[in-house]
Amino acid sequence: MNLQLGVLEEMILILLLMKQETYGVDIAQEYEKQLGQSISLPAIHVVLKRLESKGLVSSYMGEATAERGGRSKRMYKASSKGFQVAKSLQDNRTRMWGLVPKLNFSPL
Amino acid sequence: MRKQLSHPPRWAERLLQWACRPDYVDEVLGDLNEAYYWRLEEKGHRKAAFKFVFEALLSLRFTHLKPFYHFNLNTMMLGSYLKIAFRNLYKRKAYSVINILGLSVGVAASLMIFMYAWRVLTFDDFHTNEDRIFMLYKERITPNGIQPTYDTWVPMKSMIKEEYPQVVASTRRYGMTGKVKKDDVYIEEEITFADPEFLQMFSFEVARGNSTNPFSSPNALVISNQYAEKYFGSLQAVGRELNVYYPGEDSTIRYEVTAVLKDWPKNSSLEPNMIVAFESLPFYEGVKNLWGGSFIDNYVMLDDPTSQYVLLDAFPAFVEKIWDKEIAGRTNFKLLPFDEYYNTFLGSQQDAKILVFIALGILLMAAINFMNLSTAHSVHRAKEIGLRKVLGAFSGQLRGQFLVEALVLSFFATLAGIGIVALCMPLINDFFDIEIAFSQIGPPVLSVGFVAGFVLLLGLMSGSYPAFFLSKISILEVIRGIFKTKGGRQVRNGLVVVQFSLAVFMVTGALIVRNQLTYMQSAKMGFEKDAVVIINASRRDFTDREEASRRLKTFRDEVKAQSFVKSASLSYSIPSNWVAGFTFVRPEGWEGDPLRMGMSYVDANYLETMGIKLTGGRNFLPDSEGDQRGSVILNEAAAKAFGFDKAEGNVILIGENRLNVVGVVENFHYESMREEIKPTLIFHRTAENPVHRYIVCKMEMADISNHLSVLDGQWGALGTTNSFTYNFLDDSMAELYTSEQRFLRLVGLFTIISILIAVLGLYGLTIFVIERKRREISIRKVIGAEMSNIVLLIVRDFSAWIAGGLMIGLPSAYIFLRDWLDQFHYRIDISWTVFLLTAAVITTLVLLTVSYQAIRAASANPVKYLKED
Numbered sequence: 001m002n003l004q005l006g007v008l009e010e011m012i013l014i015l016l017l018m019k020q021e022t023y024g025v026d027i028a029q030e031y032e033k034q035l036g037q038s039i040s041l042p043a044i045h046v047v048l049k050r051l052e053s054k055g056l057v058s059s060y061m062g063e064a065t066a067e068r069g070g071r072s073k074r075m076y077k078a079s080s081k082g083f084q085v086a087k088s089l090q091d092n093r094t095r096m097w098g099l100v101p102k103l104n105f106s107p108l
Numbered sequence: 109m110r111k112q113l114s115h116p117p118r119w120a121e122r123l124l125q126w127a128c129r130p131d132y133v134d135e136v137l138g139d140l141n142e143a144y145y146w147r148l149e150e151k152g153h154r155k156a157a158f159k160f161v162f163e164a165l166l167s168l169r170f171t172h173l174k175p176f177y178h179f180n181l182n183t184m185m186l187g188s189y190l191k192i193a194f195r196n197l198y199k200r201k202a203y204s205v206i207n208i209l210g211l212s213v214g215v216a217a218s219l220m221i222f223m224y225a226w227r228v229l230t231f232d233d234f235h236t237n238e239d240r241i242f243m244l245y246k247e248r249i250t251p252n253g254i255q256p257t258y259d260t261w262v263p264m265k266s267m268i269k270e271e272y273p274q275v276v277a278s279t280r281r282y283g284m285t286g287k288v289k290k291d292d293v294y295i296e297e298e299i300t301f302a303d304p305e306f307l308q309m310f311s312f313e314v315a316r317g318n319s320t321n322p323f324s325s326p327n328a329l330v331i332s333n334q335y336a337e338k339y340f341g342s343l344q345a346v347g348r349e350l351n352v353y354y355p356g357e358d359s360t361i362r363y364e365v366t367a368v369l370k371d372w373p374k375n376s377s378l379e380p381n382m383i384v385a386f387e388s389l390p391f392y393e394g395v396k397n398l399w400g401g402s403f404i405d406n407y408v409m410l411d412d413p414t415s416q417y418v419l420l421d422a423f424p425a426f427v428e429k430i431w432d433k434e435i436a437g438r439t440n441f442k443l444l445p446f447d448e449y450y451n452t453f454l455g456s457q458q459d460a461k462i463l464v465f466i467a468l469g470i471l472l473m474a475a476i477n478f479m480n481l482s483t484a485h486s487v488h489r490a491k492e493i494g495l496r497k498v499l500g501a502f503s504g505q506l507r508g509q510f511l512v513e514a515l516v517l518s519f520f521a522t523l524a525g526i527g528i529v530a531l532c533m534p535l536i537n538d539f540f541d542i543e544i545a546f547s548q549i550g551p552p553v554l555s556v557g558f559v560a561g562f563v564l565l566l567g568l569m570s571g572s573y574p575a576f577f578l579s580k581i582s583i584l585e586v587i588r589g590i591f592k593t594k595g596g597r598q599v600r601n602g603l604v605v606v607q608f609s610l611a612v613f614m615v616t617g618a619l620i621v622r623n624q625l626t627y628m629q630s631a632k633m634g635f636e637k638d639a640v641v642i643i644n645a646s647r648r649d650f651t652d653r654e655e656a657s658r659r660l661k662t663f664r665d666e667v668k669a670q671s672f673v674k675s676a677s678l679s680y681s682i683p684s685n686w687v688a689g690f691t692f693v694r695p696e697g698w699e700g701d702p703l704r705m706g707m708s709y710v711d712a713n714y715l716e717t718m719g720i721k722l723t724g725g726r727n728f729l730p731d732s733e734g735d736q737r738g739s740v741i742l743n744e745a746a747a748k749a750f751g752f753d754k755a756e757g758n759v760i761l762i763g764e765n766r767l768n769v770v771g772v773v774e775n776f777h778y779e780s781m782r783e784e785i786k787p788t789l790i791f792h793r794t795a796e797n798p799v800h801r802y803i804v805c806k807m808e809m810a811d812i813s814n815h816l817s818v819l820d821g822q823w824g825a826l827g828t829t830n831s832f833t834y835n836f837l838d839d840s841m842a843e844l845y846t847s848e849q850r851f852l853r854l855v856g857l858f859t860i861i862s863i864l865i866a867v868l869g870l871y872g873l874t875i876f877v878i879e880r881k882r883r884e885i886s887i888r889k890v891i892g893a894e895m896s897n898i899v900l901l902i903v904r905d906f907s908a909w910i911a912g913g914l915m916i917g918l919p920s921a922y923i924f925l926r927d928w929l930d931q932f933h934y935r936i937d938i939s940w941t942v943f944l945l946t947a948a949v950i951t952t953l954v955l956l957t958v959s960y961q962a963i964r965a966a967s968a969n970p971v972k973y974l975k976e977d
Contacts, residue, residue, distance in 0.1 A: 024139035025146065041139050042166035045132075061134070067145060069116075071138030 005089065011035070012047050013086050016057055016078040023062070023073040024048070048076055056082035114153045116144045120164040127173055136167050185505060189512035196489075196513065203485060203872065207478055208521050210868040214474030215525025215566065217861045218467035220536060221854075223529075223544045225467070228460035231375045231450040235311045239413045240276075242443035244268070244406040248704060249438045255704060256442070257690075258452075260406040262395045265303065268408060271426060274415035275408045279303040280386045281378075282404040286352040288382070290339055294353060297335075300380040301389045309409045312380060317346035317367035323385040329363035330383040336368045355646075357390045374543055377449050399430060407446070416443050438701055459851050462928075466858050469610045473862055474521075475570035476603045477869035478514065482574035483600055484876040490581055497583045506579035514571020515563065522563050540850050573599065601909065604873070608913025608950070609920070611866040615946045616921035618859040620938060621852050624929060627781075627936045628845055634776025634785075635683060636719035639809045640837035642682050643667075643819070646801040657796050659826050664795060664803055666822050672808040672815045677713035678800040684840045686778035686788070693789065695750045696759040696766070703749060707789040709799050715741075715773065717806050724755025725771030728792040735792045740767045744775045746787030780844040781934040804837075867957050870906075874961040878902060886970035898966040899959060906958050910951055918943050 005013065015030050016022060022030070024044050031039050051057045062073040078086075124137055140163055147156035197204045232238060245258045262280065269278045282301045287294035304323045307314070307330070314322065315333060322330050329350060336345035345365050353360045363384065386392070395401070410416060420443065428436040444452060451457055493506060529536075537543055577599070645663070647656045660678075668676045680688050687706035694702040712730040715722065723744065728735045740760065742750075747769075752758050755772040775785045793799050807815060816834065823832040842849075878885075885898055922938060929935040 024135065025142045028143065029146070040166060041143055041163050042136075042169065045136060045139070045167065046169065064134075067142060068138040069121075069141040071134045071141065073138055074135035 005085065006047075008043070009047050009051060010086065010089060012044065013051060013056060013078060013082055016076055017083060017086055021075055021077045023075050027076075051082070052076075055079065056085055114148055114156075116141060116160045117157055120161045124164050124167060127168060129173065140164060140167070185508065186512065189509045190516065192509060193513040193516045197517070200485070200488070203481060204517075206868055206872045207481055207517055208524065210477045210865050211474045211518060211521030211566070211570075212524035212528060213861055214470045214865055215522050215562070216528035216532070217858055218471045219525055219529050219562075220532075220544070221463045221467035221858070224540075224542060224854075225460040225464045227375050227542075227544060228450075228455070228457055231454075231457070232377050232447060234373045234376065235446065237309060237311070237409055238446050240410050241309055241446040242408050242410065242416060243446060243449060244408060245442050245444055246402070247440045247442055249440065257402075257704075258405065258444075259402045260404060261399055261402045262392075262404060263397050263399060264406045267430070268406070268426075272419055272422070274410050274412070274418055276411050277305040277309050277409045279306040279309055279407050280404050281306065281407065282386070282389065284354065284356065284389075286354050286382075288339070289351040289353065297352075297382060299352060300383045301386045302380065302383055303386045305409075306380070306383065306407075309407060310378065312372055313370045314367045315370040316344075317365070319367060322367035324366070325364070326385065326388045327361070327363050328366040328385060328388075330367045330369060330380075331365055332369045332379075332381045333371050335381045336365070354390060359390060361388075361390070377454055408443070413445075416445075419443060455847055459847070463854060463858075466614070466855070469614070470858060470862050470865065471566065471569070473607050473610050473865045473869070475566065476607045477865060477872070478517065478570035479573045480600050480603055480869060481872045481876075482510070482514075482570075483577050484873060489578060493578060493581050494583050497581075503579040507575040510575035510578055511567065511571045514574065515567035518567040518570065519563050522559060522566065526559070540853055541846070542850065604869075604909045605912035605916065607866050607869060608909055609916035611862050612913050612917025612946055612950055613921045613924075614855075614859040614862045615949055616918060616942060617925055618852070618855045619942045619945060620921070620925045620929070620936075621848075621855055623942065624932065624936050625845060625848050625852050628848070628932070628934070629842060631777075631781065631934065633683070633841070634720065634774050636806070637683070637838045637841050639807050640718070641805045641807050641816070642835045642837055642840065643803040643805065643823075644801070644833045644835075645678075645803045647798040657798055660803075661796055663822060663826055667803065667805060667819060670815070670818065672811075672818075674806040674808065675713060675717040676803060676805045677717040678711045678795045678797075679714050679802055679804055680709035680793070680799050681778075682802055682804065682837065682840065683718075683776065683778040684837075684844050691762055691789070693760050693762050695752070696761055698750075698761075702761075703787070705746060705749075705787045705789050707791060709791050709793045709797070711793060711795045711797075711800070713795075714804065717804050719806075720776055721774045722755075722771050723774055725769070726756070727771060731794055735770070736794060736797075738766065738768055739770045739792055741771045741773060741790040741792075742769055743773050743785070743788050743790070745785050746789060747772045749787045777934075782932050784933040863953065867953055870954060870957045871961070874902075874906075874958050877905060878961055878965045882965070882973045885965055885968075886973045889966075889970040890974070895963070895966045899962040902962040902965065903955070903958055906954055910954055913950065914947055918946065921946075 011031065012027060015027055015034070019026065019030065024041055027044050027048075028039055028041055031037070031044075048057065048059070052059060057076050057078050059074050059076045062075045064070055064072040121137060124140075125133060128136060140160055143163070144156050144160045147159055235241065243258065244260050244264065245256055246260065248255045248257065265278045265280045269275050279302055283298045284301065286297055286299045288297045304321070306312075307322070313319075314330070317330075318324070322328055331339070331345065339345070339350060340348055345368050348365050350363050350365065351360055352363060369380075387396075389395075410419070423441040424436055427439055427441060431439075496506060497503075533545070645660050647660065664676055664678060667673055686708055688708045689706070690704050691707055692702035693705050694700070710728075712728040712735075714720075715727050722741075725741070728739060728741070742752075747755070750758070750760065752769070752772075756768075756770060758769040760767050760769060773790070777785060778788065779786075819834075820832045881902065885901070888898060888901075922943075925938060929938070
């Protein structure tokens with residue numbers, strides 16, 4: 001798997017893998033919780049569309065709820081291809097990290 | 109509990125709702141909503157609302173937006189309309205080709221006319237001060253009416269400027285022929301003498317050189333860009349010198365170019381290619397205070413166009429101030445608005461306006477074709493329309509659909525039309541001797557706007573009726589299969605009659621214009637114009653006048669001695685270029701004001717050579733000194749004006765000079781037949797006199813080119829650098845009618861085009877009519893009808909249309925062309941043969957078009973069509 005992903009794309013893909021099934025606002029809250037950084041909803045939406053068009057996530061329309069002004073959610077779920085891509089990214093990273101010499105920092 | 113009162117900003121919600129793709133809108137708005145309430149609890153309404161708006165705006169990104177045509181229902185439908193339009197065009201190819209061909213030919217013709225008319229109608233409009241510039245002229249009030257004369261006096265310019273504060277600027281203009289030296293040859297040019305204000309009043313802008321005061325020295329010369337190239341090529345023209353020889357003055361002047369003018373639009377009446385300061389006129393000192401003779405143009409620029417009325421009111425007193433009360437009684441000054449200059453001296457914008465009407469007529473005919481074919485074909489579309497209605501289409505949407513179809517068609521037709529014009533442009537310019545180009549329409553933005561407007565106009569014109577008609581089709585009738593195009597028929601017949609009327613009008617018009625022109629060119633002129641060769645032989649073209657006179661006399665004698673020359677003569681004038689000048693003349697014992705008459709100079713052979721007949725008296729005596737000074741021959745018009753009933757024995761006075769009238773000649777047309785034959789005085793000058801400009805030869809026409817080369821050889825023996833130039837008199841006379849000739853050609857072409865369009869439409873309609881009557885024809889045939897009966901059955905409808913077209917077209921053509929003919933003093937009467945010919949032409953064309961189809965239908969196997977149902 002040598003699909004290129006941006007950092008934000010990767011983060012959100014991992015969040016999706018963590019939560020199994022989720023939607024925009026939930027991702028924003030989880031992102032803030034995990035990374036201590038706020039993120040705008042439109043940014044998440046765009047990334048989700050992009051991931052979907054790359055075939056890494058799938059989506060379906062959920063039920064309408066009152067707290068959303070009567071609008072329904074679009075629920076997202078990572079596909080198995082998404083899992084593969086994320087996993088290979090993590091593996092590569094871990095492997096490379098293992099090759100970094102841990103003790104020999106040259107003095108600044 | 110949440111505060112129920114708080115709500116995200118509605119406008120942002122609505123904006124997003126409107127612009128977002130419908131399948132995304134729930135997700136995006138829902139998430140934003142949820143986030144708002146979540147933030148509301150944490151941070152309060154203001155911050156949450158701000159964040160909501162911010163994120164809503166950020167959500168308006170390309171991936172989230174609807175395709176542009178989905179923004180409302182109508183634009184969304186547009187895509188469908190276009191698709192259907194193309195499918196329909198493709199499905200019925202013959203019909204589409206007839207439509208597009210007819211429309212595009214119509215478009216091409218009318219585009220061409222519009223371009224030509226634009227050029228003529230915007231003549232001189234590039235002068236930004238056009239509405240404030242006036243040409244001064246005088247009117248002579250005589251017992252026979254008012255005569256305008258346009259030449260004015262040299263001192264007038266400064267006088268009028270001093271007299272009236274309303275005059276902002278004034279300039280004189282005088283054109284004099286000069287021979288400009290280029291390398292070793294002399295080229296004849298018109299040198300314009302004008303005041304420095306000339307360049308400020310008229311929009312002739314300086315491109316290079318001294319733009320503030322180009323006439324600072326008496327030898328300063330301002331030339332046009334075109335002439336700068338002609339004389340100096342690519343070299344810098346400013347600062348260079350040109351020598352100009354003035355034959356009239358017999359002097360050469362050296363000029364220095366101080367400025368080069370920018371190119372001006374081609375439709376300019378004034379063409380000042382070489383301008384010299386007026387005060388540098390070689391004989392300026394002699395005329396600078398001359399109120400006795402007028403020979404130049406004077407132009408004024410007023411502070412405001414309305415000031416002309418102030419000046420007109422004050423002019424009588426002004427005339428009295430310059431001369432005296434007596435002259436003021438018979439002379440007045442007038443102002444000619446400069447935008448009338450073209451109409452007064454050069455051409456007629458009237459003809460251009462007529463052509464614009466013709467163009468609109470042709471467009472209308474093409475549009476009618478489209479309307480008729482569309483409504484006629486409604487049967488084919490009826491099921492489609494019915495089904496659309498059943499599925500819930502509004503009639504507005506159906507109208508929209510047919511309008512879009514018309515627009516698509518007119519778009520292609522316009523494109524094809526532009527293509528045709530572009531391809532034919534050189535041919536057309538050549539054939540009609542005009543200069544039109546796409547670039548003349550104006551800046552590209554304007555042209556694109558014009559074309560877009562054109563497409564819209566044509567589309568709406570041709571699409572509105574079918575749209576209206578087709579959208580009204582009743583569903584029930586369609587579904588039950590009893591649909592008939594009953595309502596459309598009346599209108600369709602009416603439209604066809606309109607079309608035929610237009611065609612009849614055009615044919616009649618073209619025939620009458622042609623007859624008038626033929627009449628003018630073949631009428632008895634009062635002299636013999638055939639087989640007359642005019643050789644240019646002015647002594648003014650030679651530097652040594654004395655020598656030239658002798659040599660030209662020798663040349664004439666040699667010419668005369670040739671066996672193929674029947675008669676030769678020297679003269680100042682020829683018909684088509686007759687009047688040498690005007691003079692005031694009265695018979696002896698006449699009480700009233702003198703009459704203003706044109707005059708000319710000829711030698712004693714002239715009347716014989718030209719075949720001008722004396723009605724009384726005698727010809728000039730050759731080489732008689734007395735006849736040169738004291739004799740005159742009148743034309744009949746002049747004799748009538750003086751009230752002479754006998755040819756000889758009368759005496760007329762020019763000033764105090766007595767002249768014996770020795771003879772009277774028959775009236776002859778020395779000008780265009782537009783004009784009445786005016787009184788003219790003919791004076792005698794012997795062949796040696798330097799005034800003469802032409803050698804007029806009556807020749808044997810057989811083997812004429814050989815004869816001319818013999819004369820050319822003899823001319824060479826004269827030892828002059830001027831080349832042998834000649835004209836045939838009938839050509840010179842024909843040149844008087846170039847504008848009429850061009851008009852006839854244009855009208856003729858557009859007549860053919862209009863007939864073509866009418867026939868195309870007719871062809872389409874015939875196919876339709878026959879299709880409707882297929883079953884009837886087949887049944888009749890089975891029962892045993894003759895083929896001729898069947899053909900007659902089909903042709904019957906069409907004869908009503910022809911009759912209607914003739915009934916409307918002929919009278920309107922008669923009325924319109926009667927007015928058009930009024931501009932000619934010598935004109936034809938509109939005869940019945942023209943109407944008969946028109947009727948015959950139109951009937952034949954219709955019969956040819958219809959009968960081919962009719963005969964084919966009548967000879968088809970009836971079984972084939974009866975089986976179908």
